[in-house]
């Protein structure tokens with residue numbers, strides 16, 4: 001099926017959503033997402049940040065769709081034409097979505113563990129307005145401990161449902177979900193029940209904001225002061241492929257490795273995440289690839305790698321030169 005997104009045509013298999021097609025083209029046309037997560041079934045359709053304008057429904061029926069549609073939930077039709085970044089109305093509507101997401105959100109960034117890797121911060125920066133029109137008091141909740149290692153800070157939750165999908169799909173005994181409706185809706189553990197199973201820590205990685213945080217990492221460091229390193233271990237419960245966030249020799253936290261869309265490449269178990277906090281527990285693969293625009297990339301790993309390659313090349317040339325010089329001497 002042929003679909004055109006922001007003027008770029010691509011062939012995709014039947015059943016592909018507009019979002020997936022846009023991701024196949026590349027980050028420059030891919031809409032932002034706050035609730036969709038490719039490895040979690042039935043995710044998406046809650047936040048509306050991924051809206052796009054369908055200016056031509058298909059070759060068979062070229063009528064434009066009357067309203068912006070959620071690209072994560074809309075499948076492409078043959079001949080469909082979609083506008084994302086080139087459509088002023090979409091950008092304006094997305095600004096409204098961001099304002100809505102921030103309506104009840106606290107101004108916690110300076111003390112929030114998610115700062116520096118928060119999808120809402122990025123979204124607000126790229127698509128948000130500088131002010132809000134909301135004049136009412138923000139809703140407030142007490143913090144809740146979800147088990148030994150995870151803390152829920154409901155004030156920051158944007159109700160994306162990703163953590164509920166993790167609980168449903170990765171764990172065998174779901175004890176948390178969304179209670180109530182509308183303004184009163186909240187993620188709950190059905191009061192003080194706790195999540196105690198091997199994969200529950202993944203709720204931290206899928207949460208796009210700082211609502212679910214790792215208690216073992218709380219307030220230890222700003223994320224941009226740590227160095228992300230890819231490491232593996234021989235784990236029986238998961239793939240053992242993780243990212244270590246280190247300060248000197250100390251492992252401050254362990255997370256899944258995330259791809260360019262901010263999604264975990266593979267989910268990891270709680271033993272890897274919370275119990276293996278020594279460098280000797282891990283086989284280090286090397287520095288993680290972090291996107292240049294991320295605040296975390298101030299560690300300049302790419303630059304260091306480039307420098308290393310340059311030095312190695314120079315060393316090779318020097319060795320060769322010395323070898324030739326020696327041979328010449330011998331002749």
Ligand code: SF4
Nearest residue numbers: 108109112118209210
């Ligand atoms: S969740 Fe994101 S936007 Fe909200 S306070 Fe934390 S860093 Fe800031």
Ligand code: SF4
Nearest residue numbers: 157158160161163207
């Ligand atoms: S706690 Fe996080 S992952 Fe769960 S619904 Fe709220 S924002 Fe989404």
Ligand code: FES
Nearest residue numbers: 045047048050072
């Ligand atoms: S990412 Fe599509 S609705 Fe949230």
